Amino acid sequence: MAQVGREGVDEFLLYFILMERVPLGAGAVQPGSLCCMSEDSYLQTVTLDQTPAQSLSITAIEENVLIDVDVNVLHPLNQRQAALLLAIHNPTERLSCFLERGLLEQAIQAEVGQRVLVEHEQKLYPALIHHVGSTLDTSTLLPPVYFGVELEGEGEGRGNMDGTYKGSTFFKCKKNSGLLLPFNKVIFSGAPPAEGAGAPYTQTGSIQAGDKVAFFVEDSLKRGIVVFSSNQAATGFVEVLPEDPPSSELLKIPLDSIMKEEIGTPGTVSHQTLVHDGKSAAKEERVTGNTKERLLEVNSLVQIQYNEGDLAFGIIRWMDDHMAGVELEEDKGCSDGIWCGHRYFQCPPRRGLFVKLTACQPDTRFLSNRDSPPKSLESPQNRIISVSATYDSLRVSGKVPPLQGAAALDILEGDMRGIQGHCNSCYMDAALFSLFSCSSVLDSLLFKPSSLPDGKIQQTLREEIVNPLRKNGYVSADSVMNLRCQLMEESQCPSFTTSEKDPEEFLNLIMHRILGADPLLKLQSEGQRVQESYCYQIFIEKQQEMTVPNVQQLLEQSFHHSGLKLAEVPSCFILQMPRFGKDYKMFSKIVPSLDLDITDLLSDSPRECVVCGSLATHECDECFKDVILSDHGLKQYCLMCSRQVHSHHKRKNHKPVPLKIPEGFVKTSNKIPRETLELFAVLSIETSHYVSFVKYGTEKGSWMFFDSMADRFGSEDGYNIPRVSLCPEVATYLAAPLSDLVNQNPREMKGVAKRLFCDAYMYMYQSKRMALYK
Template sequence: MTTAFLPTSPLPSQGDRNAYYILTGDYPYGSKHFEAGNMCFLSERSFRKYISGERSLSVFWRVTMVEDNSLITINSEVLQPLNDELVVFLLAVNNPRERLNCFLERHGLDAAVTARPGQQVMVDLDQHLFPGIIRYVGKIVSGSSSSVLAPFYFGVELQGDCEGKGRTNGTYNDREFFKCKPNSGLFLPFNKIQFIPALGGEAMKQEVKPEAAALVPVKVGDVVGFYLDDVFTQGIVMAVYKERNDWIVKVCSEEEGATDVFREIPMDSVVKEGLLSPAPETDGDPGFHKLTKRERSESGENLEGSQVTLDVNSVVQISLDKGNSVTGTIRWVGYLPKTEYKTAGVELDGEMGITDGEWQGVRYFQCPPKRGLFVKLKSCQPDMRFLAEGYPPLYPSPLSVQKSPPVVGNFPPLRDGTAVRVLKGPMKGIQGHCNSCYMDAALFSLFSCTSVLDSMLFKPALPPDGAVQKILRDEIVNPLRRNGFVAASSVMHLRHQLTEKGQCSSFATSEKDPEEFLNLIMHHILGIEPLLTLQSGGHKEQECYCYQIFMDKQEDLVVPNVQQLVEHSFISSDLKLVEIPSCFILQMPRFGKEYKMFSKIIPSLELDITDLLLDSPRECFVCGAVATQECSACFRDKKFADTGLKQYCDSCCKQAHSHYQRRAHKPSKLHIPEEFRDQTCSASLRIPREKLELFAVLCIETSHYVSFVKYGPEKEDWMFFDSMADRHGDENGFNIPMVTLCPEVARYLELPVAALAMEQPRDMKGVAKRLFCDAYMYMYQSKKMALYK
């Protein structure tokens, strides 16, 4: 049941005397339509009336829209309060949808509030990032009226090779806000900036002054070399400053693969690119730590072999007799009784072992029966599917593919230009291995560009299940959001844990359905609340995590959209949503991997669930007044519109059913919320629409899952992910995941239905055919409800 709530807000500031709010949903008002993300305010006097006294229970407030200074009456359910320090930064974001995303995700907004002049940042220009320094924070124009706050912008001076790519020398409208070289400055809203976290001791650091620049051998943007843990490494200079009497260089290591991980290195320990000597010779890849002879012997390596240290969770292959070999994951390393050599307890990928992790009555690790094996550590070799000779230099080093180190912290989802920079390209996304595509595609869809299910990562878990949550967060989601890449070994680690928790011996080797994986990890392991609560025909409520669309074949639906399919399915099953879901996962009407009911399905970028909600106010689809009756038979009447449930006010219901073809219909009474009962005859009252936003689509073709993800607000902002897009090597090779942009999707979304129906799949450009023809699962979100769940 949807319930009205009263937004709370801090008291208006003394200087402004207004209370500000942001719309979390679209709101029609007369001939106007205010998008979610628009902002409004009301005076201190009105504010106090609404939160106290006789009007404290009022759902409708009289506010002023910042967009055009118009006065409207708005349902307070769509409002979220803002304080002044957030308002000034949000006002600088022109696109309402993007503004709402910034408010809901908060990471960039919180960083903007605390940012100060002199701070290093990365500037987003045409989907490329450039280093810069904040020189000014504040307003550059007066407010739109005396009662509205003025937006705050960041004045940034571009650094290094980016000098000259700006648009100003620090002046705006003939007023100087800071000084820099011509065309080296920019005034930007906060959403076009990536704020670099300040490291310790900032107060002791002195930025390089122009007159001292000539004395410093390196500058921002230079490529330098240095030693990191005895490994020769290269990186990009992000800042140069003096700390007490020493010059320090802040470097983003190319090995780290992210712009928010930095090393502070003394100036005399770095060498500029042009002066770099050839990399020191080693027995293998120069990026590997050179082990001592004893270390290499202990880890199972000979002097001529690969220099990869094997440890718990390493993925390995073991040679057996007659040239046979098996693969598995090391679960224990140590010395067994009466043995002088280091032993590995390995969980095999198949039932070719002799134990379940027990040796002579003592348990060393846990695995399914006949999947465990104890062998000499030196008999184990890195699994060549993850570590191959001649690894292409374009890709991450073999060491990182063999075993991805955990990434601890809280990393926001990737959006807009940042998503493109971090995720686009080969060896990006999640690496597929051994029928893992169902899991790879689902995880990429749920976590790469949205935070709607981040509760799975941080909800307190019971001790037995904490390991699963930790793997999901630190070995998969965080590396994906920080580096744009997750090695197959990390997903295999999760699959082994799910095999144990789910009591299904094939989770680590066999192909599954995405919904089977999601139900297992959400319900049985992490125990998060069901995403959906449904009621059928007034019977007991049912809870679930995914909704399967069931419906009879509709001859008139040649190329349906998702909105139509959901409405038909709900009508057929007499279903209603008990509450607005924060995440709505829909399975399309198809059975198995071969049969699908429709050859094409049009993605609905927004899913309107207003009329699918139980006991929610509804609008008469004829006159717009508050609806009192619903008719499921009219929904199938071809004389009416092909979308939208058919509900009426009393007078329109009587008139519609006076037609001889509809006299046998049996409309059902609707529940009307208390605050709407006096408005049933009024067409001037606008019923707020509840809409969900599409953020990802899983597709399947010939038993292989891929995914499409919406990474930004524009129609062209789509990316396509395939965890097994390419392969390096043959049987002993490895899969190469790939993320590509697919703006061509927008072209087909804009086609008329008749034209789309005539499009031959083989002629559709790029990967668009897979989105329209192979859809398996659609994922929608309500960021407004994610605030409360």
């Protein structure tokens, strides 16, 4: 592998994190490793053997070598994210921190002068941020960003520096009180920057989250378990879940008023007895036969109420007769699934919490109407009914056809329609709504034998999501969470229920690895075997003359530069645009092509001469960009026209190649038939949030817009309100002249049209004719 120097490092680099292992010689580059390449190199990456699963020649930053990496295992980063992640030396830990996302976003926003907690010597100490930046480390292509902090309180004197590192002073603090740490060793409280370094901070280093403690309430000795201590220690209090009597409400107790007890593993209780003023307190007897406990099981959605009416929501990942290990939706926990030195489940840092089972209540946001009575809620329309009251999103068996025309409007339009969003699920909500609400092109996924013996995921997809969506117009978040939990188990990816993903990652996982569906696309380059895939990523060179391209132009450009042809007509063609999420877009606007003509992209199909319209016999790659013939498109000619076109002195050196005429095709005077696909849905992304546009009828204005989190009722204990609305304004802009779209200010576009033309991420096309055979 070629060594890469530092000279090319500049602001135009694109950064990525590896999501899977990549072989390198006798070893491998591990998941979580960081890579980069210049924007120019990315735009100019064109080879004759590229396929939708093509690779990029990219630099592994830490190894400082060039490696070829499948684009599907790369996730884009901005420079700030990459520099912060690079400070974490363990790739596995780095990937976990990236997938968890919340802490990384907090680190990006952190400032000098902010008061935080830091993890040092297996304890938490209060600290003050003095420095955020690199340490002049030149050993990698990108200098890592560290946090320079000064330990305070009990941490004073437990550091290893005074702000000077390797002869360079980055900040000044008391002797042996400074540390340089990666962001995952810092807990950002979210408080505003402190005015001075001497603010009071009470810290008891011996009290940790998960400890069993005793305390007094009005002279009565109580026992409990410490939770959320890392978030509350700065106030001089910790939150404790009482054991006697069993309670689901947390108490806020001063640190100097509690006594620590020794405990064993979950499910055991210490026999230690504490004495106060001659009074003894025996250990609490275990409560059995509790009705609520019998309702809860592993993967149950629960809520935990603690002081001042706040709620924490999560999923039970482990339980015994008395205790539950819960993975929380937010960073309100105290572990990653480890308690008292034992691992009981795996989750992102600060998302794990161990509590008594009696503290867990079923999540009221997702109770079905058989669990709770209907509950009317106030709304602008004075009558939005809660998820659990109006719609029955239980299993719907059989086969329910997709919605079209007036039926689609009657069933889907309105608030609390579509798929309810919850906990970073918008990528999945938008993809499922796009594929199944008004189209049957992939219905075979719902009925073909699954690659999993029990077909559990396929049944969930069919009977809890697609069928209820088509029958009732609504799917509750708990049904989607059920699918996410099953995907998490099958993919061995612990973040599937909590973190945002890319739609193509979800689609590839469920179609390929789980359902074992036949690939949607079969592509071939000259002299190469047929390649198969489920989505196609467009890669092209940036061209100045293409200011506002349409999808047809982008697809032809990409196929031409990659030397690709379709081996057969796809029933479903999913196209990813040339962009990296919300951070990088090659084009400010893209015009949707309502009909995608793939005739000239097929490897074995009769084609029309671009000059006279008769049967073409030769194709010329060099003529592709010749605007004299036409402003875009592949160029193929009959023999006579090819000779005439290439008689021009500018084209004499072109090398037309013969086309393969399909066996059995009879040359006639009739017009060559065209093979077209119709657009049925578009996914768009803006600020990490996915929405979708769906064509529900044959009329030009038959477009609907879906947002799984369009509104919200309540705060933390509330729920998202999904909405499906009509967007006929889309047809107006689709019919407008290109010059109008070029000059159109996106902010002045009516309705949601801007999100279709400016934020498109993925286009979905179908061939109803081919869908009959697949």
